[in-house]
Amino acid sequence: MPLTKARLAHIVFESDDYSSKAFDILLLLLILGSVAVAMLDSVERYNSQYGDVFFYLEWGFTILFTIEYALRMWLARRAKGYVFSFYGMIDLLAILPTYLSLVVLNAQLLTVIRALRLLRVMRILKLGRYVSEANFLMEALKASRAKIQIFLFSVVTIVLIMGTVMFIVEGPENGFTSIPMSMYWAIVTLTTVGFGDITPVTGAGKFVASIIMLMGYAIIAVPTGIVSSELVAAQNKRGKKERVTCPNCHAGRHDKDAFHCKYCGTGLPV
Numbered sequence: 001m002p003l004t005k006a007r008l009a010h011i012v013f014e015s016d017d018y019s020s021k022a023f024d025i026l027l028l029l030l031i032l033g034s035v036a037v038a039m040l041d042s043v044e045r046y047n048s049q050y051g052d053v054f055f056y057l058e059w060g061f062t063i064l065f066t067i068e069y070a071l072r073m074w075l076a077r078r079a080k081g082y083v084f085s086f087y088g089m090i091d092l093l094a095i096l097p098t099y100l101s102l103v104v105l106n107a108q109l110l111t112v113i114r115a116l117r118l119l120r121v122m123r124i125l126k127l128g129r130y131v132s133e134a135n136f137l138m139e140a141l142k143a144s145r146a147k148i149q150i151f152l153f154s155v156v157t158i159v160l161i162m163g164t165v166m167f168i169v170e171g172p173e174n175g176f177t178s179i180p181m182s183m184y185w186a187i188v189t190l191t192t193v194g195f196g197d198i199t200p201v202t203g204a205g206k207f208v209a210s211i212i213m214l215m216g217y218a219i220i221a222v223p224t225g226i227v228s229s230e231l232v233a234a235q236n237k238r239g240k241k242e243r244v245t246c247p248n249c250h251a252g253r254h255d256k257d258a259f260h261c262k263y264c265g266t267g268l269p270v
Helices: 005-013 018-041 044-075 079-083 086-100 107-124 128-143 145-169 179-190 203-242
Strands: none
Touching: 005 018, 005 044, 018 044, 018 107, 044 079, 044 086, 044 107, 079 086, 086 107, 128 145, 128 203, 145 179, 145 203, 179 203
């Protein structure tokens, strides 16, 4: 088959024959190699021994990805549409760090962002059917947005109040040098992280800290419960829609946004 522009576009953008799959697999191997080079280059021992090798390898990867990016722009039906698409932005971010390293020290290490390009594996391995499940999760998160916003506002209020109380009780002499610093301590304690860089000394401070610790266990469970309840509600809604049966031909499992039967065109019950 002659390598026309249409054929080349099919190889680059599709993944349904030997040539297009081979192109995608080669691209994934290059991405993995580039990420591995960036990771190894951050290790001082390897950098001191193979720094020059890593430098040339990274520029080699960048040049190849730049050619690929330009090729996709040329082959796309609408170059602007590709540039501002999700994958287009990721492809651009994959090549920018190396060029930025010419003016910003160690910017080339940001090339690990190329790992995001591995999302293309979904197309290669035919995992597109799982996109609907991701959309299902996003719907639940959107439905939880208002509740989570109220929850976060409540947490910020608690942190502000408790941080101020600790600033008054402990004071600068015990490490609580300001209200923002005390709020930082309250966040660390409330989330049960407990870095230990600032600790209460007085009895009153320890009492307040104990209250925040107990509150932390309750607060952590709240967003989990909110999202879980919305997931259950969304699942019940989806299940109800999928169980809708056409009153005319009795076909089932229609799309969740369907209003008419896809087999006979009869209106579906809402």
